[in-house]
Structure formats: structure tokens, C-alpha cells
Amino acid sequence: MTQKAASTKSASRAPASQRALAIDASSDSQTIGGLVSVTIDGRELKVPMGTSILEAARQLGIHIPTLCHHEDLCVAGVCRVCVVEVEGQRTLQASCAYPITSPIRVNTHTRAVRQARRHVIDLLLSTHYGDCYACVRNNNCELQSLAKEYGVDFFRFGHPKEPRYSTDQSSHSVIRDMNKCVLCRRCVRTCIDLQEVGVLEATGRSAETKISTFMDRPLGEVICINCGQCINRCPTGALRANDPTDEVWAAIDDPTKHVVIQTAPSPRAGIAECFGMEPGTPLTLEMNTALRRCGFDKVFDTNFTADLTIIEEGTELILRLYKALVKKEATALPQFTSCSPGWIKYIEHFYPEMLPHVSSAKSPQQMFGAIIKTYYAQINNLNPENIVTVALMPCSAKKFECNRPEMCDSGYKDVDYGLTTRELAKMISEAGIDLPKMPKSDFDDPFGKETGSGVIFGATGGVMEAAIRTVVELVCGIKIENLFDHADVIPVRGFDGVKYAELPIAKVGPVPAILAHLVPDWKWLEGATLKVGVCHGTANAKKVLEDIKAGGKFSECHFIEFMACPGGCLGGGGQPIPTSPSIRAARAKAIYSEDSRSEVRKSHENPAVLEIYSNFLKDGPCGHLSHKLLHTHYTPRGKYIGSAGGI
Numbered sequence: 001m002t003q004k005a006a007s008t009k010s011a012s013r014a015p016a017s018q019r020a021l022a023i024d025a026s027s028d029s030q031t032i033g034g035l036v037s038v039t040i041d042g043r044e045l046k047v048p049m050g051t052s053i054l055e056a057a058r059q060l061g062i063h064i065p066t067l068c069h070h071e072d073l074c075v076a077g078v079c080r081v082c083v084v085e086v087e088g089q090r091t092l093q094a095s096c097a098y099p100i101t102s103p104i105r106v107n108t109h110t111r112a113v114r115q116a117r118r119h120v121i122d123l124l125l126s127t128h129y130g131d132c133y134a135c136v137r138n139n140n141c142e143l144q145s146l147a148k149e150y151g152v153d154f155f156r157f158g159h160p161k162e163p164r165y166s167t168d169q170s171s172h173s174v175i176r177d178m179n180k181c182v183l184c185r186r187c188v189r190t191c192i193d194l195q196e197v198g199v200l201e202a203t204g205r206s207a208e209t210k211i212s213t214f215m216d217r218p219l220g221e222v223i224c225i226n227c228g229q230c231i232n233r234c235p236t237g238a239l240r241a242n243d244p245t246d247e248v249w250a251a252i253d254d255p256t257k258h259v260v261i262q263t264a265p266s267p268r269a270g271i272a273e274c275f276g277m278e279p280g281t282p283l284t285l286e287m288n289t290a291l292r293r294c295g296f297d298k299v300f301d302t303n304f305t306a307d308l309t310i311i312e313e314g315t316e317l318i319l320r321l322y323k324a325l326v327k328k329e330a331t332a333l334p335q336f337t338s339c340s341p342g343w344i345k346y347i348e349h350f351y352p353e354m355l356p357h358v359s360s361a362k363s364p365q366q367m368f369g370a371i372i373k374t375y376y377a378q379i380n381n382l383n384p385e386n387i388v389t390v391a392l393m394p395c396s397a398k399k400f401e402c403n404r405p406e407m408c409d410s411g412y413k414d415v416d417y418g419l420t421t422r423e424l425a426k427m428i429s430e431a432g433i434d435l436p437k438m439p440k441s442d443f444d445d446p447f448g449k450e451t452g453s454g455v456i457f458g459a460t461g462g463v464m465e466a467a468i469r470t471v472v473e474l475v476c477g478i479k480i481e482n483l484f485d486h487a488d489v490i491p492v493r494g495f496d497g498v499k500y501a502e503l504p505i506a507k508v509g510p511v512p513a514i515l516a517h518l519v520p521d522w523k524w525l526e527g528a529t530l531k532v533g534v535c536h537g538t539a540n541a542k543k544v545l546e547d548i549k550a551g552g553k554f555s556e557c558h559f560i561e562f563m564a565c566p567g568g569c570l571g572g573g574g575q576p577i578p579t580s581p582s583i584r585a586a587r588a589k590a591i592y593s594e595d596s597r598s599e600v601r602k603s604h605e606n607p608a609v610l611e612i613y614s615n616f617l618k619d620g621p622c623g624h625l626s627h628k629l630l631h632t633h634y635t636p637r638g639k640y641i642g643s644a645g646g647i
Helices: 053-059 111-126 142-149 186-194 229-233 245-253 265-275 284-294 303-325 341-350 352-357 364-379 397-401 421-430 452-458 462-476 538-549 581-597 607-615 624-630
Strands: 004-008 035-040 043-048 083-086 104-107 174-176 201-203 210-212 239-241 258-263 298-301 387-393 417-420 498-504 529-536 559-563
Touching (some): 035 053, 043 053, 053 083, 186 201, 229 239, 245 258, 258 284, 258 364, 265 284, 265 452, 265 581, 284 421, 298 303, 303 364, 341 397, 364 387, 364 397, 397 417, 452 581, 462 529, 498 538, 538 559
Parallel strands (some): 035 104, 258 298
Antiparallel strands (some): 004 498, 083 104, 201 210, 498 529
8 A cells, every 4th residue: 555645735724805915036145136135223134125124023032012913824013013114215114914025124123113012002002992900811811911011001092981892692602702902903804814704804994993893793693603713813802702601600600510621732732821931832641630629520531532533534434335345325425524613614514515525424422422422321320410521622613513402312411511721721720630740640531542543633733643543453354553653644634724635545454343244355455546635724725625626636535534623622712822834833742742652542542432333333334223312413504694593
């Protein structure tokens, strides 16, 4: 078996008015249009033509404050906090939006520059309603930091005494308080450019300008996919997650309730940032101890149901392929993953005609909830009515997912509350716990057995890699290590927006016992080539879906992984703020390191998964009981407002 892979980097999808003023340049200094000399605060540097003054200053280690600028987004240049003095220019220039096309001299901290920045901050504060100490972003607010940096100790141009707008709490996932908005348009650029959803836009003119939705409807009534990427890039508290921590504390304090929590891999790779540690610092075992000290009765690993998802979703793929290749019946291929609730909401709104391609398997979060309120309740003689299931997730869309009416197949609400990484960090601090100093402890049984495949669900390409590890071994009858060193499926890893890979199946092995009730043999797969795709961010999802509609190479795929958030779950809307490419890379490194250290690295070898099929889901993967509890359906929705099944 050989493998080949291709990747495609996506260009900016922003409207022309919101794209960076960049010039394609050669790095060859001997070429016209190559390197250009710039002198900043007396220090000279040669940079590629088109480099912004801000980028050049950062290369020199010179600090220029910013507010509307973000590494993930196109240039806006609207806040003017980053203004500098360019010699020979009549006015101050926004350094984030000024491309260097000829030799220039720049001064970053002259009296005029400092005064201008101070006035900009004063003007922003004059329209910014709210008390910092009562704000969710207190001590992690960029506007607050700028005010401190420039010594703002009174409101030069006044300060609002009353809120101008009502707070929008209509969404299960995202709360909007436009009284705290500074019109930086980061949320707009995130929604338009990064995610290509377009829920938010600047409306009105002059003093009446505001960030609004279609027809100024509440967020819960428009096509928001709940991904929370706008929250992660908002510099203030104008956007925040819908926080259920008060309800979780109430459940913990209720002696009649048995409260369990499941923890996804990505929060464990990010929560250290909330306690002043470097991104990617692993605190998995310390967090287990902290959760027990908070009062949770059991602490489980979502990796268990990630492995369960691989078995169920993989079996569904095999059944679709068998139907198409052997029975010659029409079936929806390629099969799409269903782990990301933001992605599911996106396809429900924008491509409802392609919903048959989505796997019916629930996400690991929802599978765990259903298992807790059935199997776990039975073996522990607990009344499901008294079980409260909490999910620690990196994702604000998970809050919407656990409130879907479809997610009650256990006879109860599968997952009662979804907590983000930031919200759990707050709970830990409320309990007086210093997380990094906690002793280490393991997850609780019977769902404490993790695998490396479950861990890597947190990174883009992780679901696909986990599936490939299992499919290769179950179908081909050989070890994945024979094809990929250390079982690391490199062709589907990395942060390229779109990836494609082919895996020829040169030979097949016997059908394993767990799948023997579904197919008689694998001969129909011998000589076939498994074609897979991976993408992250819904702008890239659109690119792949449009390629499929046009009959492109992705239409020939058998299985495609979609994740709504950039970088996958580790870049989710509930992760610590700030976020950036380097931070997401550090979190990914932590995830892959945990995978490499795992004793068991393949989903089909998880003993807890094999046990539940033996003792509870006795009719096997995609059997009657597993289909009832672990599978679901999704709802075509409106493209602007309203929908067949409700927003």
C-alpha cells in the first residue's frame, strides 16, 4: 500500500474592501520588487515588498499597539490605535494597513503618535458602557490593557451612564452585548472571511454605526452556526459564551444529584493558558483532581466515545460502500463526519440538500451522554432522572448541540450542560484551586481507558487519522505501523485548509468478529483505493462542498472530515483567549504528544469499547440498540431566518 497526498491553501475570501493591501513580491534582493529597506526608530531592516509597517516592527521587536488587527484576519485599519509617523507623510498612518513599497523611515512613539493613540483610546471609552470588574473579560480585555498602557485615568470625553442596547441572550451559545462593542469589526471579518457565514455586518453610518445581524434579528433567529470564533477574536466583552456554571454548581450542591463530567482532549491542551502557563502545557491529570475537588462525582474521558464514534461511523462507511459497490444501490457518497456541531449547523443552513452525506453517528459528546443515562445508570443502579451530565468542550457550538431536540434518545436529555474551557477555568478558580499545583489522578472507570486515536480528535485531521488506523487494520489485516511510522498518518495532518489523500488497498484480511454480522468478506474492497479529504473552517468546507457539486476530485472521495473551527477543536470558540496560529500549533503539539505516549493508540483496541459491545450494545456496531442511542438525524434550515425545524 502506498499513499499520496495533496493540499490546497485557501486565499482570502474577504470582500475586496476588506482585503490587505499586499503586493506579490520576490524575496530575491537582486530582483526589482524584491527586498525593500525600512528604518523604524533608527533601526534598519530589509523586508519583502508589500510587508506592512506593523509586521516589520515586530520583526525588530518594536511594540506597536493594535486593536482591530488580528493574525487570523484580513487587514481593516479601522481603529487607528496602531498609527505611526512616516517621514514625508502629512498625516499619521495605520501601520497594520501601510505596505512598504519603497524605502521609508518610520517613528513609532513620537509625541504626536502617543497623543493620537491616547485620543483614540479616550474616544473608544466614551462609547464603551460597562464596569470592568463585572465583565467576563476583566483582566483579559485588550481595550482595558490599552487604557492601562497609555495611562488613561479619567474619561476625557465622557463615559456612558446607561446602556444603549439590550443584551441579546437568544442563542444557546453566544451572548451579544453591543454596549461594549468598539466597532473593530473583528467579528465581522471572522464571520465573513474566516468562516464565510456572514451573520454579522456593520450597519448604519457615523454615530449610528453598529454591528448587527440580518434585519437586526436576535442571534438565535438567524443563521449563526454557534462556532464562537467571533468570541475568540473580540477584543472586549461584547461577545461571550452562554455560561451555565451557576446551574452546574447548583447540581453539584444538590445531594440528590449524581453529577458526572466528560472532558474532551482539546480543553486539556489549552486550560493551562487560563492559569498563566505556556500554550500546549498538558494538565490532563491535574485537571482530573481539580474536577473531583470541585465536587463532580465522576470524571470520564470523552476519548472513550471518540473511539466509539470511529467504530460506529466507520461501520456506517463500510455499509455505504458495500451498498454502492456490491449491491449497486444508490447511496450518498462521500460520507461526511458529524463530530463538529458548528459544521452540522452550517450544512443544515447552507447545503441542506447534502445532509444525506452526513454520518448519522452522534458526536462523541452526545454518545457519552446517551451511554451515561442508559448503560452507566444500569450498572450503577442509578435513576437517570438524578444523573446530571456535564461536558467539558472547547466549543461553544456544543452548547447548542446538547439542547437539540434530537438528542434525547436515552429517554432523557443526553447532555445537560456544556462547559467551555474558559468556564471550567473560572469554576476551578472559584473553588480556590491552583490547577498547576494539583496532584495527578486518572480518569474513572468504566470509561477511563483512553487511546491515542481518541486524543487526536482535537486536531484537524485527527478524526480521519483515527479512522484510517482502524480501517487499515480491520480491512487489510495488517498493522498500521507497517504503512506509517509509529502509526502517524502524516498525509492528513497539518494546518492546510484543505487536504486530500489516497490509500490503495492492495490486499484484504479476514472480517473481524465485531463486523462479521454485516459483511461476509472484504474481497470487494481488494484493489480499491480509499480516497479521503480533510478540511477545517467553514470557508474551507464551502470550498470542498462546491467542488463536490461541480464534480471535482472531492466528489470521488469516500470519506471527508469537516471541522467548523480553524485548526479543529483545539481552535474552538470555547478555548482560552487569545488565539493565533502559533497558539493553535502549540496545542496541537500537546495533543500529538499525548497520542504518542498512549499505551493503546487505535480505537478498535480500546478495551472499554470492546466491553460495551460485549455487555450492552450486543447487536454490534450500527445494530438496533446502537442505532437508537448513538445515531441521529439532522434538520434542513432556512438560509436567512426561520427554518423547518427551528433555529
